[in-house]
Amino acid sequence: MALLEISGLRKSYGSQVVLDIAEFRLEAGSQTVLAGPSGSGKSTLLSVIAGLLRPEAGSVRLCGDELYALPEAARDRFRARHLGVLFQDAALLNSCTALENVTLAQSFAGKPDKARAEQLLGHLGLGDRLGHFPSQLSPGQRQRVALARSLVNRPSLLLADEPTAALDPASAKRSLEMIRSACSEDGCALLIISHDPRLTGGDLPVLQLGDFNRAGLSVE
Ligand SMILES: Nc1ncnc2c1ncn2[C@@H]1O[C@H](COP(=O)(O)OP(=O)(O)OP(=O)(O)O)[C@@H](O)[C@H]1O
Numbered sequence: 001m002a003l004l005e006i007s008g009l010r011k012s013y014g015s016q017v018v019l020d021i022a023e024f025r026l027e028a029g030s031q032t033v034l035a036g037p038s039g040s041g042k043s044t045l046l047s048v049i050a051g052l053l054r055p056e057a058g059s060v061r062l063c064g065d066e067l068y069a070l071p072e073a074a075r076d077r078f079r080a081r082h083l084g085v086l087f088q089d090a091a092l093l094n095s096c097t098a099l100e101n102v103t104l105a106q107s108f109a110g111k112p113d114k115a116r117a118e119q120l121l122g123h124l125g126l127g128d129r130l131g132h133f134p135s136q137l138s139p140g141q142r143q144r145v146a147l148a149r150s151l152v153n154r155p156s157l158l159l160a161d162e163p164t165a166a167l168d169p170a171s172a173k174r175s176l177e178m179i180r181s182a183c184s185e186d187g188c189a190l191l192i193i194s195h196d197p198r199l200t201g202g203d204l205p206v207l208q209l210g211d212f213n214r215a216g217l218s219v220e
Pocket residue numbers: 013018036037038039040041042043044045
C-alpha cells in the first residue's frame with residue numbers, strides 16, 4: 001500500500017477546473033519535488049493532500065485512511081498526527097516562544113512531550129534559542145523552528161510549499177539538506193513544491209504537475 005493514493009481527483013474554483021488527476025501516488029519514505037508553472041495548481045494540490053481543501057470528486061487515501069470521509073474534527077487530529085506542513089513564510093505564532101510554537105503542535109496531536117521538542121530544536125541548532133520569540137530570531141532560525149514544529153509529531157509525510165524561495169543560495173542549500181536529512185532520519189516522506197532550479201536541478205526526483213494533471217493542459 002502506498003503512503004498516499006489519489007484517484008479521480010477533481011478540484012475547481014468556480015468554472016475553472018484546477019486539478020483533474022486520474023492517479024497520483026507517493027511511497028512511504030520517498031522524497032519528491034513537484035514542479036509546475038505559477039498558477040498550475042501546486043498549492044491547491046498540497047492543500048487537498050493536507051486535508052484542508054475538499055475536492056468535488058475523487059479519493060485521497062493517506063496512511064490507509066480516506067481523508068475526506070473523516071469528520072472535520074477527526075481530520076484535524078489526523079492531520080496533526082500524520083502530516084507536517086512547511087510554508088514559505090514560517091508562519092510561527094509571534095506571541096509564543098520557539099519552544100512553545102513546537103509544543104503547541106504536540107498538543108494539537110494529543111502527544112505532549114517537551115523533552116522531544118527541546119531535543120529536536122537542539123538538533124536543529126536552536127538549543128540556546130528555546131525561549132526566544134520569532135521577532136528575536138533570524139529568518140533562517142525561524143524556518144528551523146517551523147521545521148521542528150512540522151516534524152515534532154513524527155509525521156508520515158512532510159509537505160513543503162516553496163521552502164527555499166526566500167533564501168539566499170547558501171541558506172537554501174543548507175535548509176534543503178536539513179529538511180531532507182530530518183525526514184530521512186524519521187522515515188518521513190517528503191513532497192516539496194518548487195520551481196526553484198536549486199531544488200529541481202539536484203538529485204531529487206522531479207514530477208511536473210502538468211504531466212499528470214489533465215486540467216493543467218489549458219493553463220497558459
Ligand atoms: N481561493 C481561490 N479562489 C479562486 N481561485 C483560486 C483560489 N486559490 C487558487 N485559485 C486559482 O487556482 C489556480 C491554481 O492556484 P495555485 O495557488 O494552486 O497555483 P500554484 O501552482 O501554487 O502557483 P504559484 O507557483 O504561483 O504558487 C490559479 O489559477 C489560482 O488563481
